[in-house]
Amino acid sequence: MARLAGVSRATVSYVLNNTSAVRISEPTRRRVREAAKELGYVPHAAARSLRAGHSRMVLMPAPTVPVGPLYGRFINELQWALGRLDYTVVQYGTVGVHGDEAVRAWAELRPVAILAPGSGLDARGVAVLRRSGARAVVTLGPEAVEGAHALLMDHETVGHCAGRHLYDRGRRRIGVVVPREPGLGVFSGPRLEGVRRAVRGTGATVTELPLAYEEAAAARLAARWRELGLDAVFAYNDEYAMLLMRALQDEGIAVPGETALIGADDLMLGRLLRPRLSTVRIELPSGRDLAELVDRAVRDPAAPPERRTVLGAAVVHRESS
Amino acid sequence: MARLAGVSRATVSYVLNNTSAVRISEPTRRRVREAAKELGYVPHAAARSLRAGHSRMVLMPAPTVPVGPLYGRFINELQWALGRLDYTVVQYGTVGVHGDEAVRAWAELRPVAILAPGSGLDARGVAVLRRSGARAVVTLGPEAVEGAHALLMDHETVGHCAGRHLYDRGRRRIGVVVPREPGLGVFSGPRLEGVRRAVRGTGATVTELPLAYEEAAAARLAARWRELGLDAVFAYNDEYAMLLMRALQDEGIAVPGETALIGADDLMLGRLLRPRLSTVRIELPSGRDLAELVDRAVRDPAAPPERRTVLGAAVVHRESS
DNA sequence: TTGAAAGCGATACCAA
DNA sequence: TTGGTATCGCTTTCAA
Numbered sequence: 230m231a232r233l234a235g236v237s238r239a240t241v242s243y244v245l246n247n248t249s250a251v252r253i254s255e256p257t258r259r260r261v262r263e264a265a266k267e268l269g270y271v272p273h274a275a276a277r278s279l280r281a282g283h284s285r286m287v288l289m290p291a292p293t294v295p296v297g298p299l300y301g302r303f304i305n306e307l308q309w310a311l312g313r314l315d316y317t318v319v320q321y322g323t324v325g326v327h328g329d330e331a332v333r334a335w336a337e338l339r340p341v342a343i344l345a346p347g348s349g350l351d352a353r354g355v356a357v358l359r360r361s362g363a364r365a366v367v368t369l370g371p372e373a374v375e376g377a378h379a380l381l382m383d384h385e386t387v388g389h390c391a392g393r394h395l396y397d398r399g400r401r402r403i404g405v406v407v408p409r410e411p412g413l414g415v416f417s418g419p420r421l422e423g424v425r426r427a428v429r430g431t432g433a434t435v436t437e438l439p440l441a442y443e444e445a446a447a448a449r450l451a452a453r454w455r456e457l458g459l460d461a462v463f464a465y466n467d468e469y470a471m472l473l474m475r476a477l478q479d480e481g482i483a484v485p486g487e488t489a490l491i492g493a494d495d496l497m498l499g500r501l502l503r504p505r506l507s508t509v510r511i512e513l514p515s516g517r518d519l520a521e522l523v524d525r526a527v528r529d530p531a532a533p534p535e536r537r538t539v540l541g542a543a544v545v546h547r548e549s550s
Numbered sequence: 551m552a553r554l555a556g557v558s559r560a561t562v563s564y565v566l567n568n569t570s571a572v573r574i575s576e577p578t579r580r581r582v583r584e585a586a587k588e589l590g591y592v593p594h595a596a597a598r599s600l601r602a603g604h605s606r607m608v609l610m611p612a613p614t615v616p617v618g619p620l621y622g623r624f625i626n627e628l629q630w631a632l633g634r635l636d637y638t639v640v641q642y643g644t645v646g647v648h649g650d651e652a653v654r655a656w657a658e659l660r661p662v663a664i665l666a667p668g669s670g671l672d673a674r675g676v677a678v679l680r681r682s683g684a685r686a687v688v689t690l691g692p693e694a695v696e697g698a699h700a701l702l703m704d705h706e707t708v709g710h711c712a713g714r715h716l717y718d719r720g721r722r723r724i725g726v727v728v729p730r731e732p733g734l735g736v737f738s739g740p741r742l743e744g745v746r747r748a749v750r751g752t753g754a755t756v757t758e759l760p761l762a763y764e765e766a767a768a769a770r771l772a773a774r775w776r777e778l779g780l781d782a783v784f785a786y787n788d789e790y791a792m793l794l795m796r797a798l799q800d801e802g803i804a805v806p807g808e809t810a811l812i813g814a815d816d817l818m819l820g821r822l823l824r825p826r827l828s829t830v831r832i833e834l835p836s837g838r839d840l841a842e843l844v845d846r847a848v849r850d851p852a853a854p855p856e857r858r859t860v861l862g863a864a865v866v867h868r869e870s871s
Numbered sequence: 872t873t874g875a876a877a878g879c880g881a882t883a884c885c886a887a
Numbered sequence: 888t889t890g891g892t893a894t895c896g897c898t899t900t901c902a903a
Contacts, residue, residue, distance in 0.1 A: 237890045242882055250883090252888060269678045274658040275596035275605075276880035279895045284596075291629075291641060295622055302616065308643035317655070320612065320641035322629035334638070337595040357590040444821060468818070475822040497789070498819055500765060501796040558874045563898055571899090573872065597896035600879045 236261060245272065278339065283362065287311055287523060288340035290331065291320040292347055294412035297466075297494055299513060306516030307344075314524050316341070329354070336361035342523050343367070348415060350374055365526035367519075371419055378526055379536040380514060384416045388423020390509045390542045391463040391491050392435070398550055400461035400489050401433040406469050409441040417465055420493070424463055438462070440469065447476035454482055460489065461550070467492035467499040470506055474549070489550040504548030512541035557582060566593065599660065604683065608632055608844060609661035611652065612641045613668055615733035618787075618815055620834060627837030628665075635845050637662070650675070657682035663844050664688065669736060671695055686847030688840075692740055699847055700857040701835060705737045709744025711830045711863045712784040712812050713756075719871055721782035721810055722754040727790050730762040738786055741814070745784055759783070761790065768797035775803055781810065782871070788813035788820040791827055795870070810871040814863075825869030833862035 236257060243251050244261040264270070278284035292300070308318040319340070323331050332354040335343060342365040343358055352375040355366050359376065366377040373379035388405070395403050405424050407417045425435050436459060440446055454477060464470035470492030474484055484490050484504060491507040492499055499506035514537075526532065557578060564572050565582040585591070599605035613621070629639040640661070644652050653675040656664060663686040664679055673696040676687050680697065687698040694700035709726070716724050726745050728738045746756050757780060761767055775798060785791035791813030795805055805811050805825060812828040813820055820827030835858075847853065 238881075239883080239890060239892090240888090243889090246882085248883090254888065257888080269681045271654050271657040271678065271682050273600070273660060273880050275600045275660060276895090277882075279594070279596050279600060279897090280880080280882050282895065293626065295619055295626075298616055304643070305614065305616075305645055308612075309645040312643070312646055318643040320643065322625075322633070322639040322641065324626055324630040325633055333592050336592040339594060339596060357592065360590045361592050442818065471819060471822050475824075497763065498792060501792050503796075559897075560874065560876095560899080561872090564873090567898080569899090575872065578872080594896050597879090598898075600881095600895095601897050601899085603879065 241265075283364075284339060284341055285316050286338065286340040287316045287318050287342045287344060288335055288338060289318060289320050289344045290323045290335065290346065290349065293324050294347075294410075294415075298496070299494060299511065303513045303516060307519055308516075310517045310520035311523065314520055316520075316523070323349070329357075332357050336363070339363075341365070342527055344369060344519075344523065345377075346370060348372070350377070352376055364530040365523055367523060367526065371415065373534070373536045376534060378522065378534045380519065380522075381536060381538045382513070382540040383419055383538070384540070385419040385423040385426070386540060386542045387493050387509050387511060388420035388425075388463065389427045390423070390544050391420075391493065392424035392427030394491060394507070394509075394544045394546070395461040395463065395489055395550065396428050396431065396433055398461075398489060401431075402436070402459045402461070403428065403433060404436045404438045404457065404459040404462035406438045406440050406462065406465040406473065408465055408469060409439050409446075413465075420463070420465065440465075440473070442469065442472065444472070444476070447472045448479070451476035451480040451482065454480060454488070460487070462488060462490055464490060464492050466494045467496040467506060467508055468494075470508070470549075471498060471502060474502060474506070485549050491544075491550045495545055500547070502549070507547045507550035508545050510543050510545050512543070514539035562586075604685075605660060605662055606637050607659065607661040608637045608639050608663045608665060609656055609659060610639060610641050610665045611644045611656065611667065611670065614645050615668075615731075615736075619817070620815060620832065624834045624837060628840055629837075631838045631841030632844065635841055637841075637844070644670070650678075653678050657684070660684075662686070663848055665690065665840075665844065666698075667691060669693070671698070673697055685851040686844055688844060688847065692736065694855070694857045697855060699843065699855050701840065701843075702857060702859045703834075703861040704740060704859070705861070706740040706744040706747070707861060707863045708814050708830050708832060709741035709746075709784065710748045711744070711865050712741075712814065713745035713748030715812060715828070715830075715865045715867070716782040716784065716810055716871065717749050717752065717754055719782075719810060722752075723757070723780045723782070724749065724754060725757045725759045725778065725780040725783035727759045727761050727783065727786040727794065729786055729790060730760050730767075734786075741784070741786060761786075761794070763790065763793065765793070765797070768793045769800070772797035772801040772803065775801060775809070781808070783809060783811055785811060785813050787815045788817040788827060788829055789815075791829070791870075792819060792823060795823060795827070806870050812865075812871045816866055821868070823870070828868045828871035829866050831864050831866050833864070835860035 244258050344367050346369040348370050355376040368377050369380045371383045405421045464473050493509040495508045495510035499508050565579050665688050667690040669691050676697040689695050689698050690701045692704050726742045814830040816829045816831040820829050
């Protein structure tokens with residue numbers, strides 16, 4: 230590269246980085262630029278960050294559980310916002326790698342910041358990451374981790390909203406669907422707990438309803454519905470709600486007449502059901518806000534960990550409850 | 551690190567990489583391992599790959615358009631399979647960055663392979679990537695790109711299946727939903743074309759139906775349904791099909807009596823509708839196969855580009871058609 | 872069995 | 888205005 234332009238590697242570096250401390254003549258700049266174009270030269274990020282001692286990479290371990298369209302939009306927005314702040318967002322696939330091993334794999338890349346969704350990170354993990362040069366570690370999940378900033382997304386709130394709503398509508402025997410699918414426990418556990426809290430001390434009952442995401446399983450559950458004696462159910466989310474609604478209706482159980490039904494996530498499909506599905510709308514943090522938090526944390530790595538509750542939940546009342 | 555264990559950096563490298571060419575005494579190994587643990591030492595991937603001259607990173611530009619749950623599962627499987635072959639999969643968020651700029655950003659990371667979904671890559675881009683050291687470039691999309699391996703996922707097949715099915719069921723005036731959402735054109739265009747091909751020369755007509763993913767838009771379309779005089783519709787996918795089905799039914803149009811309806815993707819929600827939704831099941835390539843293709847390409851970078859059609863489509867006939 | 876040293880590519884300082 | 892050179896952290900060859 231340097232040879233082709235007939236200049237030194239240093240000069241190449243100056244030109245391509247527009248280094249203002251050094252003045253390079255216009256003809257030289259042109260020669261360098263042309264040579265770069267001709268060779269298809271692209272600088273080597275690893276070499277650069279090795280020399281610089283830091284990178285602009287924000288690493289996000291990709292969640293292993295299938296997660297809805299809301300999350301996808303959130304990620305996209307976040308990437309865009311971080312991109313505007315000149316960070317490079319990289320999603321790291323961590324399927325089949327756990328705990329310490331995963332943390333080490335992340336640390337090897339020496340990202341300037343880590344945004345870890347879910348709960349795969351403990352205080353030791355945070356320490357390893359910080360020692361390896363990460364200037365910010367942010368967790369997105371139900372609980373804060375020592376030493377890391379936390380965006381608290383506690384799905385307990387979601388359950389609480391749903392439970393409260395059903396209780397307010399006069400329901401007293403409330404079922405809560407708990408998906409059997411592995412990996413969803415981090416969400417379903419807190420949601421169930423939220424419903425419990427909503428009716429605590431009222432005499433209303435809460436019944437856990439394990440359910441696999443299959444028609445046959447829903448049919449079996451519906452078949453013993455009357456003996457369960459429930460007058461309402463929080464179906465975990467809109468998709469499970471749709472599954473259960475069809476099964477209940479096939480069984481001749483009126484929704485909401487005999488059993489009220491509420492989902493969560495406010496997906497389009499809920500609006501299209503008959504009856505239209507009541508749901509808990511979940512508000513994820515704005516990508517821009519989160520990007521700013523990351524940027525602040527990177528600029529001031531010594532600042533005390535911030536913990537912010539960012540998961541909003543609100544009932545959207547339609548026809549099914 | 552080396553100091554703490556009282557050995558040289560070389561020895562540390564030997565121990566942590568289990569270098570078999572060199573014998574290190576057991577006590578030394580222990581000392582090194584303990585020091586590493588105590589310090590939370592993690593090797594520096596950039597330095598390593600700089601020295602080695604290559605990495606094991608497989609880079610996947612993340613698709614910018616919201617894409618369904620099928621794709622998510624495919625990615626997960628692929629990551630797992632590539633992980634088993636000792637590659638590191640990294641999804642690179644490319645929102646708001648285009649063409650050359652994006653290619654350069656990818657090339658900076660010097661990945662050993664690139665898996666590019668969609669159509670953001672041209673022959674020049676491939677050349678830049680290869681010159682920058684990528685041993686394999688694989689595109690996942692509707693058409694092959696010069697110099698790159700191609701997994702041809704031509705959605706024309708999907709439309710063809712749907713069109714053929716509707717024609718075989720005796721329908722002659724076929725509507726095709728084309729989402730207004732930007733970014734979906736890469737899929738909807740070929741699907742529409744596939745329907746056209748299916749009925750070419752038969753006298754059956756194909757009508758393009760632009761539709762936004764909103765209830766109001768669907769209602770407007772349904773309101774003028776009778777004047778369109780269609781007896782069948784391919785609704786792009788199951789979600790649009792659900793949207794349209796509700797709107798048609800609200801308008802008093804019988805499905806499938808007056809208008810047959812078919813979706814695509816074979817989502818659970820289609821099975822739960824009344825009538826149950828006919829659909830085109832799409833079969834993505836298996837992650838394991840793709841991982842093996844990548845591995846082969848990396849091992850033999852000079853091999854001629856392989857192009858393989860990997861998108862299977864089959865009608866699942868239910869009640870709506 | 873271990874250590875010293877070269878070198879990967881880019882940057883930044885200092886000298887020319 | 889430019890070029891030489893040390894440096895980042897790691898691997899690997901060669902020598903001790």
